[in-house]
Amino acid sequence: MRYLLLLVVIATACATKETKTIGSIERMDAGLDNLISASAPLEIIGEGFEWSEGPVWVEKENMLLFSDVPKNSIHKWTEAKGVEPYLTPSGFTGTETTSGEPGSKGLVIYNNSLILCQHGDRRIAKMNSPLDNPAPNFSTVASTYEGKRFSSPNDAVYRSNGDLYFTDPPYGLGQQNDDPEKEQPHNGVYRVSSDGIVSLLVDSLTRPNGIIFLPGEKKFIVANSDPEKAIWYEFTLNDKDSVQQGRIFYNATPNVGAEKGLPDGLKADSKGNIFASGPGGIWIFNQTGTILGKIKIPEATANCALSPDEKTLYITSDMYLLRLKMRD
Numbered sequence: 001m002r003y004l005l006l007l008v009v010i011a012t013a014c015a016t017k018e019t020k021t022i023g024s025i026e027r028m029d030a031g032l033d034n035l036i037s038a039s040a041p042l043e044i045i046g047e048g049f050e051w052s053e054g055p056v057w058v059e060k061e062n063m064l065l066f067s068d069v070p071k072n073s074i075h076k077w078t079e080a081k082g083v084e085p086y087l088t089p090s091g092f093t094g095t096e097t098t099s100g101e102p103g104s105k106g107l108v109i110y111n112n113s114l115i116l117c118q119h120g121d122r123r124i125a126k127m128n129s130p131l132d133n134p135a136p137n138f139s140t141v142a143s144t145y146e147g148k149r150f151s152s153p154n155d156a157v158y159r160s161n162g163d164l165y166f167t168d169p170p171y172g173l174g175q176q177n178d179d180p181e182k183e184q185p186h187n188g189v190y191r192v193s194s195d196g197i198v199s200l201l202v203d204s205l206t207r208p209n210g211i212i213f214l215p216g217e218k219k220f221i222v223a224n225s226d227p228e229k230a231i232w233y234e235f236t237l238n239d240k241d242s243v244q245q246g247r248i249f250y251n252a253t254p255n256v257g258a259e260k261g262l263p264d265g266l267k268a269d270s271k272g273n274i275f276a277s278g279p280g281g282i283w284i285f286n287q288t289g290t291i292l293g294k295i296k297i298p299e300a301t302a303n304c305a306l307s308p309d310e311k312t313l314y315i316t317s318d319m320y321l322l323r324l325k326m327r328d
Contacts, residue, residue, distance in 0.1 A: 020044040022322065023281060023297040031286060032293035035273060036326045042295060046075070046083040046321030054107040054117070054155070054265070055305035055314045055321075061131055064305065065107055065114070066316050067091075072103040072120065074134075077314075077321060087127070087134045091172075092120020098174035099152075106155035106166075106210075106265065106303070115141065115164070117153040119172030124153050124164065124192065142166075142192045145200060148183035150190075155210045155265055155303075159217050162194030163241070165201070167208035167222060189222055191241070201243050202235065210265040210303065214287055215272050221249055223263035223276060227256045230263050232276060250289050255279040265303025269310045277301040282315060295324065 023042040027033070046052075055066040064077040065086060076086040092102035102120035109115070114127040116138070123143035129135040141164065143149060152172025157165050169187045173179035189202035189211065202208065202222070210223040217237075224231045230253045238244040252263060259280035266276035272287030281297035282304060299318040306313055315322040 022320065023295060026294040026296050027292075028294065029290060029292040031290070032284060034327065035284065035292065036295075036324070040324055040326065042297070042315075043323045043325075044320055045323045046077055047319055049075075049319050049321070051101075051302065051318060052316035052321055053302045054105050055303055055316050056107040056109055057305050057307055057314070058109055058131055059308050060112065064314055064321075066314075066321060067104045067107060069101045069103040069105060069119065074104060074107070075321075083321065087136060089120070089136050090116060091118040093118075093136060093138065094120070099172050100174070101152070101172050105153070105172075108156050108158060108164075110158050110164075115156065115158075117156055117166065119152040119154075122150050122152055122172065124156060124166060142190070142196075142198050145184065145188070145190060145198050151182055151184055151187065154208070157211050157213055157220070159213060164192040165211055165213075165220060166190055166192070167211050169207045169209060169225070171207075189235075202246070204246075205233065209263065210276070212266050212268045212274070214268055214274075215270060221266065221268075221274065223266055223278075225262040225264050227253075227262060229253060230256045230279070232263055232266075232278075250283075250285065250291075252278050252283070260298070261300040264301065265316075267304055267306050269306060275304050275306070275313060277303055277315075281317075282313075297322070 021041045025038045049068045050070040053067040072089045074087040074090045077083050090104035104116040106117040116125050118125050124141040125138040128137045150168045151170040154167045186203040191199045207226040208222050209225040213220045222233050231251045232249040234249040235246045236244045261279045264277040268274050274285040276283045282295035284292045297317050301317040304315045313324045
């Protein structure tokens with residue numbers, strides 16, 4: 001009888017356990033109905049981080065990786081085990097730093113390898129160890145342009161031809177633009193070609209941050225995380241893969257201050273819908289710049305990642321790791 005009672009208690013506890021949720025869905029256009037239900041819960045699947053960033057889904061290992069930037073570490077999340085430590089250090093591999101953001105930021109999986117935007121080491125790096133047996137053993141993908149060190153590579157995306165595009169704001173430096181260690185005169189958007197040549201594509205943005213390609217890979221969008229110019233910019237490439245023109249995709253500067261957050265990381269699905277962190281949570285656009293809706297989150301939101309089937313959105317928001325199961 002005692003064992004039966006224990007089983008009943010355990011079964012009852014499991015049955016009544018509730019998933020913690022946060023936020024809400026704000027529908028602003030009928031196009032959102034094809035992506036997300038207005039009643040879809042935003043689940044808290046991890047918490048207690050100092051600043052969560054850079055989520056990326058690893059299909060081969062069926063896991064999500066994400067950075068905790070101030071802690072100089074990467075965590076992994078799986079459905080079976082939840083959040084576990086994955087890699088430390090992730091960004092700064094030296095012995096002493098003045099940066100408040102020493103860890104990795106954006107993470108990318110390319111050719112079954114982990115590519116990291118390392119704030120502390122001021123470079124794009126590749127983890128030399130296999131994904132299922134991580135170790136802080138890195139090789140440099142890019143660390144300088146015209147002989148000068150980058151400030152703190154922030155986010156990156158690969159094009160299908162093997163070229164890597166990335167942003168380099170000053171957030172990883174101790175004093176940002178006034179830091180005497182800042183070597184680049186601008187906060188740039190760069191390309192690393194498949195043969196390792198670094199090119200400067202854009203030098204006019206004040207705080208380039210998240211970066212994505214739209215379907216067709218002739219246009220890319222960069223989030224500018226400057227409270228005075230909180231703008232998503234769209235750039236078009238010409239036949240020689242140089243920037244042909246740029247335009248304002250959407251200006252969110254009027255929204256700054258009313259809610260937490262700035263334009264930061266973003267992702268696009270196969271149809272060109274864009275999920276972009278910004279003031280108040282995740283903004284959802286179609287590729288023409290129409291706002292379809294928002295995932296309202298009370299904490300500043302850094303970045304997001306789509307599952308391969310594009311049915312689940314993972315979000316890093318300050319101390320939280322969140323999951324939104326979207327429509328089938």
